[in-house]
Amino acid sequence: MSRLVITGASILNQATADIVIDSGKIVEVAKPGAADTFGARVIDAAGLIALPGFVDLHTHLREPGREDAETVESGTRAAALGGFTCVHAMANTEPVADTAGVVEQVWRLGKEAGWCEVRPIGAVTVGLAGTHMAELGAMAASAAQVRLFSDDGKCVDDAVIMRRALEYVKAFDGAIAQHAQEPRLTEGAQMNEGVLSGTLGLRGWPAVAEEAIIARDVLLTQHVNSRLHVCHVSTAGSVELIRWAKSKGINVTAEVTPHHLLLTDELARSYDPHFKVNPPLRTQEDVLALREGLADGTIDAVATDHAPHPSEDKECEWSAAAFGMLGLETALSVVVESMVNTGLLDWAGVADRMSIRPAAIGRVRDQGGRLEVRQPAHVTLVDPHASWTVRPNELASRSRNTPYRERVLPGRVVHTIFDGKPTVIDGQTERMH
Amino acid sequence: MNKHLLSAGDLSKSDALLVLDTAAQLAQVADRPVKKLPTLRGRTVVNLFFEDSTRTRISFEAAAKRLSADVINFSAKGSSVSKGESLKDTALTLEAMGADAVVVRHGSSGAPHRLANSGWIGGSVINAGDGTHEHPTQALLDAYTLREKLANGEGDLAGKRVTIVGDVLHSRVARSNVLLLSTLGADVTLVAPPTLLPVGVETWPCKVSYDLDPVVPDSDAVMMLRVQLERMTDSYFPTAREYSRRYGLDNHRMSMLSDESIVMHPGPMNRGMEITADVADSKRSVIVEQVANGVSVRMAVLYLLLGGYSPAQPAVDEIVEGN
Numbered sequence: 001m002s003r004l005v006i007t008g009a010s011i012l013n014q015a016t017a018d019i020v021i022d023s024g025k026i027v028e029v030a031k032p033g034a035a036d037t038f039g040a041r042v043i044d045a046a047g048l049i050a051l052p053g054f055v056d057l058h059t060h061l062r063e064p065g066r067e068d069a070e071t072v073e074s075g076t077r078a079a080a081l082g083g084f085t086c087v088h089a090m091a092n093t094e095p096v097a098d099t100a101g102v103v104e105q106v107w108r109l110g111k112e113a114g115w116c117e118v119r120p121i122g123a124v125t126v127g128l129a130g131t132h133m134a135e136l137g138a139m140a141a142s143a144a145q146v147r148l149f150s151d152d153g154k155c156v157d158d159a160v161i162m163r164r165a166l167e168y169v170k171a172f173d174g175a176i177a178q179h180a181q182e183p184r185l186t187e188g189a190q191m192n193e194g195v196l197s198g199t200l201g202l203r204g205w206p207a208v209a210e211e212a213i214i215a216r217d218v219l220l221t222q223h224v225n226s227r228l229h230v231c232h233v234s235t236a237g238s239v240e241l242i243r244w245a246k247s248k249g250i251n252v253t254a255e256v257t258p259h260h261l262l263l264t265d266e267l268a269r270s271y272d273p274h275f276k277v278n279p280p281l282r283t284q285e286d287v288l289a290l291r292e293g294l295a296d297g298t299i300d301a302v303a304t305d306h307a308p309h310p311s312e313d314k315e316c317e318w319s320a321a322a323f324g325m326l327g328l329e330t331a332l333s334v335v336v337e338s339m340v341n342t343g344l345l346d347w348a349g350v351a352d353r354m355s356i357r358p359a360a361i362g363r364v365r366d367q368g369g370r371l372e373v374r375q376p377a378h379v380t381l382v383d384p385h386a387s388w389t390v391r392p393n394e395l396a397s398r399s400r401n402t403p404y405r406e407r408v409l410p411g412r413v414v415h416t417i418f419d420g421k422p423t424v425i426d427g428q429t430e431r432m433h
Numbered sequence: 434m435n436k437h438l439l440s441a442g443d444l445s446k447s448d449a450l451l452v453l454d455t456a457a458q459l460a461q462v463a464d465r466p467v468k469k470l471p472t473l474r475g476r477t478v479v480n481l482f483f484e485d486s487t488r489t490r491i492s493f494e495a496a497a498k499r500l501s502a503d504v505i506n507f508s509a510k511g512s513s514v515s516k517g518e519s520l521k522d523t524a525l526t527l528e529a530m531g532a533d534a535v536v537v538r539h540g541s542s543g544a545p546h547r548l549a550n551s552g553w554i555g556g557s558v559i560n561a562g563d564g565t566h567e568h569p570t571q572a573l574l575d576a577y578t579l580r581e582k583l584a585n586g587e588g589d590l591a592g593k594r595v596t597i598v599g600d601v602l603h604s605r606v607a608r609s610n611v612l613l614l615s616t617l618g619a620d621v622t623l624v625a626p627p628t629l630l631p632v633g634v635e636t637w638p639c640k641v642s643y644d645l646d647p648v649v650p651d652s653d654a655v656m657m658l659r660v661q662l663e664r665m666t667d668s669y670f671p672t673a674r675e676y677s678r679r680y681g682l683d684n685h686r687m688s689m690l691s692d693e694s695i696v697m698h699p700g701p702m703n704r705g706m707e708i709t710a711d712v713a714d715s716k717r718s719v720i721v722e723q724v725a726n727g728v729s730v731r732m733a734v735l736y737l738l739l740g741g742y743s744p745a746q747p748a749v750d751e752i753v754e755g756n
Contacts, residue, residue: 193632195632196633197633200542200543201563203565204632206632270550271547272550315521316521317539317543318541318542318547319541319542319564320520320541
């Protein structure tokens with residue numbers, strides 16, 4: 001049975017309609033009650049908002065190498081529960097995804113799991129070491145069809161390597177996704193540098209360490225006429241720089257994480273490493289500037305930077321803990337709290353920043369379509385009025401390092417349809433195959 | 434008083450005065466032939482030292498023993514910590530052994546905070562220096578010394594001018610002293626090269642100067658901080674000689690102090706770097722008294738954190754009222 005009818009959903013919180021899906025495509029968008037449900041599986045979506053399936057540009061699936069923290073299967077299951085129908089798997093695995101072999105392995109594991117599309121990101125340099133360009137062309141030509149390349153976790157800080165990489169990826173419409181962090185300015189850095197880092201005695205991570213790299217990279221991108229994507233923008237100054245670069249016509253896009261839209265460095269007062277993340281949580285002024293940048297389109301996409309870590313890497317002293325936090329299952333709710341409920345973004349805006357634009361940035365052909373006839377059937381159905389309490393043990397991820405423990409968040413993904421098939425129904429994953 | 438002592442900022446003015454007054458009473462024990470009180474008999478104090486610090490550990494050990502507590506010294510070297518045991522497992526081990534108080538020194542800022550708030554242990558946690566964060570008992574012993582020398586050993590430090598000189602950026606002593614001394618009413622001035630001052634220092638309850646000479650004549654006390662030589666290789670300042678010239682305390686600068694002013698140092702000193710031998714050994718120097726006062730202040734902290742709900746309560750009353 002491949003026919004599926006979603007009844008009574010409000011498309012982008014606008015017109016209510018029945019959506020008929022067959023063989024992975026949207027075949028009809030009918031008036032409410034008008035769709036023929038005979039022989040079809042029916043999903044009653046009255047009161048829910050239908051959005052194109054979310055596309056994450058920044059996911060750490062940890063496989064191969066750290067299957068104790070996450071696997072492609074568990075990470076993509078978490079993604080489905082979060083309303084995602086496509087994730088981009090970051091390259092900092094063990095071994096690093098710097099060859100066609102590794103990216104094809106990750107891509108194939110994603111296919112086998114079947115929870116969503118997995119688009120591997122390839123490393124820019126061999127072993128993320130920042131010195132020799134990896135075989136970007138081989139990864140681009142592989143079955144994984146890699147278009148985004150990143151040394152995420154590390155910055156491509158060598159200006160010449162960055163320039164060459166930006167130039168080289170033009171041959172296959174690729175882009176460099178930069179983790180903007182000047183390494184010397186952030187040696188041993190533990191949290192945002194500001195009043196609080198001085199008080200807490202934690203080594204500071206100045207905003208300029210991010211902004212200096214972004215400034216250099218947009219100028220390099222302009223010089224070689226290539227395409228740059230800036231990962232996890234975290235400071236007000238970075239937003240200003242990207243706004244300026246876009247005004248000059250430079251081909252730059254940017255993402256912001258949900259946690260940088262909601263949380264501030266004040267949380268470090270607890271010395272609880274669940275709030276330790278790279279780039280660090282910044283100040284309230286930065287949070288407000290990021291929200292404004294996302295609202296006006298300076299920042300193109302919300303990307304989770306979902307970073308699972310086993311509990312022993314978080315149940316320890318701050319400086320010994322790993323950087324990173326879970327994000328896939330809470331992303332939509334955090335966007336609702338920080339952007340929708342504040343009136344900064346409507347639901348069409350949510351669709352744009354969480355699906356349409358990230359799919360375009362990743363050059364993902366069959367994602368980020370509008371909910372129209374002949375489009376691929378990737379649909380996320382959201383209850384905007386629900387709220388839920390985040391309980392780490394109830395998350396699908398193998399890891400528990402959410403910063404939202406016991407926090408009540410608004411909005412909930414109810415159903416997720418990937419490639420015409422439900423992956424999540426009533427907030428529960430469907431048994432696959 | 435809170436259950437734990439993690440930051441000098443946790444102490445209200447009345448808390449701080451209670452510690453100092455209690456320390457003054459307990460200091461009299463040191464003059465007795467038998468330097469021991471039964472107050473904490475049957476209680477266990479663990480000195481959990483992940484960093485070398487002979488003087489602080491010995492000071493806490495002496496304080497706990499004078500109060501008749503059982504003392505367990507747990508140092509990272511030669512323990513399972515060096516084999517990779519986590520802070521959590523170490524804490525759970527200590528909890529299983531029934532530690533009533535854990536005195537912790539750790540290289541990571543906030544580690545005592547984690548121990549106190551993670552639910553791993555039930556006893557009191559006393560911060561004996563964490564990373565570049567705080568060292569509250571050092572600030573208490575400094576406040577005690579200042580009060581003895583400048584305020585007849587009574588009341589607060591209202592209007593006393595205390596100048597703290599050196600590597601404020603990396604100094605847990607400076608952080609705790611700024612908080613505690615300002616709580617007690619002192620006027621604190623930090624002096625350092627701009628590279629050794631943290632971002633945001635202008636929001637701290639103190640004044641800041643890049644120059645030492647104008648500040649010295651108006652100081653009732655000058656506290657010199659240890660400056661580690663590796664700061665030079667990290668380009669915080671050009672050379673040791675230049676640092677000494679601009680920020681060291683020598684005879685010439687000491688001569689600008691008023692007659693009653695004192696010179697302090699939390700130790701260990703780099704003689705010839707931040708302080709000359711002449712100054713360290715001069716009559717103004719109270720560096721040795723700081724060490725002695727450290728034992729009394731730590732006795733007071735242990736007594737106040739552990740004595741409050743002690744089964745040995747009658748002995749506690751006897752001691753405090755008996756003096």
